Amino acid sequence: MFCDRFSSQLGSKLLEVNYVNLYAPPVDEQDPRATRTGINVFMFPTWFLAQVKETWYDTKTKKTFRTRPLLPWGNLVSGQYLNSEKKKVPVVPVRFVQACVKGHISDIHWYAFVHNDSENKCRGQLCLDEGGSGNDFAEIYVHCECKKRRPLADATVRNGKVLVPCQGHRPWLGSFAQQPFCIRESTGLPEYNRLLVRSASNAYFSQILSVISLPDSDAALQKAVNSVYEDFLKKITTLEQLTLVKSLMSKVATNLEGFSNEVVWQEIQRRQNGQVNQHKSIKQVEIETLLSSPVVVGEDIPEGDFYARARDVSSLKPKFASCIERIVLVHRLREVIAQVGFTRFEAEMPDIDGELDISVRRAALDIETTWVPAIENKGEGVFIAFRKEVIEDWLK
Template sequence: MANRNTSRPHGQTRRSQIITTFGPGSMMDLPDHSVLIGGLDHWTGDKQEIVEPRLLEKLEKTLDLGQLQMFAPPHDLGDPTQPKTGIVAWQFPEWFITQDAIVDPDEKSKIRSRRLVHRSALTSGRFIDDNRKRQNVVPIRFVRACRNGHIGDIDWYPFVHESLDSECKRPLWIDELDTSGDISSIIVRCECTKDRPLKEAVGYVSKALGKCDGGRPWLGPYANERCDQISRLLIRTASNAYFSQKMSVISLPKRNETVSKAVDQAWQFLEIAQSIEDVGYERRRTQVKSVIEDFTDEEIWGEIEARRGGTGTEKSVKQAEIETLVAAKDGLGNDKPDGDFFARALPRAHWDQPWMKDIVRVVLVHRLREVVAQIGFTRFEASTPDIEGELDIGVNRAAIAREMSWVPAIENRGEGVFIQFSKNAVDSWAARSDVQAYGRKLLNGFDVWKDEHTTSKREFPGLPFIMLHSFSHLLVTSMSLECGYPASSIRERIYAIPEIGYGVLLYTGSPDAEGTLGGLIQSGRKIHDHTRQALEYGELCSNDPVCANHDPENAHERRFLHGAACHGCLLISETSCEQFNDYLDRNLVVPTLEGAGVEFFIDGS
């Protein structure tokens, strides 16, 4: 990664982190200063194209672009004789505070004062005070930003003087009333005797920092745009400073070869079908039923339309994936060293136990390729794909380039385990009156959250999704103890599509390797043991009875998207969870101290 004004790299980071954590518009701390990662227009060097037609089609629709490409972030060639490659980073913020604090011995509170200085007042990266002493400085940790992703330095003089017309330019100080670093104990002071507590800049409705100027410094000079938002205080290193908006797909075998072969065998009957209803009618024939019994009418009709040159009904990201995973009766894909997908169903005899009675299939995904692309970012509040893996077109995301012609992407190769739940069992459970009544409590909590987040496009995912999501988190914890991967390396994909089916895919992958070592597959062969252990974990939490009895509407706890869920039981690393640890409730999975009686696994042990 290179500074704007020099070709010498100032730091390095993993290519996968560029997509997730340090993408365009994010802030990164370097040894001497902090930088803002530049937009795609400022990336240099040859880029490796990543091909994944299904993801590309979705991104083109989301961005409303006719032609788009995906490229991996540029990598360091490691050869000093070759042209430099990398990503331009702009120094940000431009305000610093001195590291040497002045403590007044006469003050009982021991106020610590540090000089607040602009970059233009530095000499060789240091500040020379009135005593000609050279002082080290560090970037100020407070900046201003808005919900549209714009960011900039705080105008400290107007802030402390509470006026845009003030002409005072005397030295500024940051006074800390204690050593906690809490905002409530920080005062910004000018030597003209004016001062102002920094906490006055905190909050959704505070206008202390003025109106946003639409600054997009990561895109380079003159990149500002109109903005009607009010600037808000942002801590550079806070977790809400940057949320990469990503979309990912699992690479699937081309045009589902198993469906194509099935249609081939029954083509003499299926070629006359003119609608999906005709497929259902032809299915009654013995010659047809025996061939296509593992596939839905939608899958067969889609193959028929594809053969006739039609586009068929567009499938969501997860719909296409679950259709492929449930089709893995014996084997699916190619077991080749460079293959993208290969899966085998694990015979039921290997995992058939009483507590597994509502699970109909376990698929070991030996080879898996996931492609992840970034199309923008948000600040203050994350914007996640919906439960079908689709990005919300209406999200007001910040741009990562002046003109979008390509997006950064990475490919992860690894392995996974897919668990398919009985559709009839899940639907019957969700239709129970007691489950519906309990679900209204979760919906009420979501409604309270929605009232506070009026700009959010998120929808209530439904009880089957919450149940599967909670089960997935318990299973991640259970499998991580034995599979050789930490829980933070195991990711999930929840499939809750009533028309197709229900399932959970746990997988792991690495962008810097050709695959993984098979630890997850080996654990998948004992999925019944891990499932039982997961269900036992869910029955009792170290925070019970507070956790089990949590009411989602509780304004004091402010966990509106949780039922019985906390850090002691269900919450896991956010790198693993596709919904940022929202929509969780173990009451829907197993019996707890709450005694709600709405658990899916009635015989949990």
């Protein structure tokens, strides 16, 4: 468990809990005598295709299709298909399922689909017919022994409402994790399922947040201002007065060493106006820390999380010194990456500030989120801050 600032912000804003723990995956145990570890899983999908070698010739299209029995788990015998000769045949999970944009996923109601009627009571043997390479939906059919046959391409029509409304199934959490309502917020109408290939790239998009472990510059600033606020800073009304006080009072200059006059003045104004600390984005905190940090930040130790030194830009060549305001050489840093949820069909990535849109239809990792999986990367880097007037010229 690590990175308290990150976990508290992540929990309160995105996951709507007071605090969420971050845990790294367990290390694989190499000792064969050690206790076995692993992850419990639920079976999904629950429909399977028997691996029979049969073909069927369609006289209308004049094409040959590979046809395989489509079976629910309950119709299998010891996990295998029992054919007409009473021989057991291996099965594989069907690769077609249905899902909605909120992340819910479930088996296709194959009987309702092939009969085009959710009320139909026929429970004849179903088969999946695949022509060609099996990747063209127009050449994949589902047929029932009652002679009903339907192309899978019918389920690919966008907003066609061919598949049943989403029932909120979350099989990765178990059979009792179904959410009772799946409504499209913009219309108030039920959200319909879409056809999804389990192995397709749009089946699962991890939603992750990353943050660099940095010293909390706000906490250090507030502590420094606290030490001299009542005696020297409380009645200051302008930035010029602050500059004068720092030049005349050695105690003020010493206690505020490492912080720019502008940053200190902002903190004084916040206190005088009675403002509470505003929420800052992940990237904003990182930028402010690197811009306002002292010359040396952190400790240069092997297991340290952060160690950086600001380079003296006055020694740069004039053409570079005129453009660059600050250079920070980060010798050690730690990046924490946590998965907060996932989406289907469409990826939702963090914005330029490193924040995720709280209105995104994110699928939860658990019923009650108390922790999320996280990893850490350690490395190094260089931070370069360009002068504001230079950036404005570039943008013109």
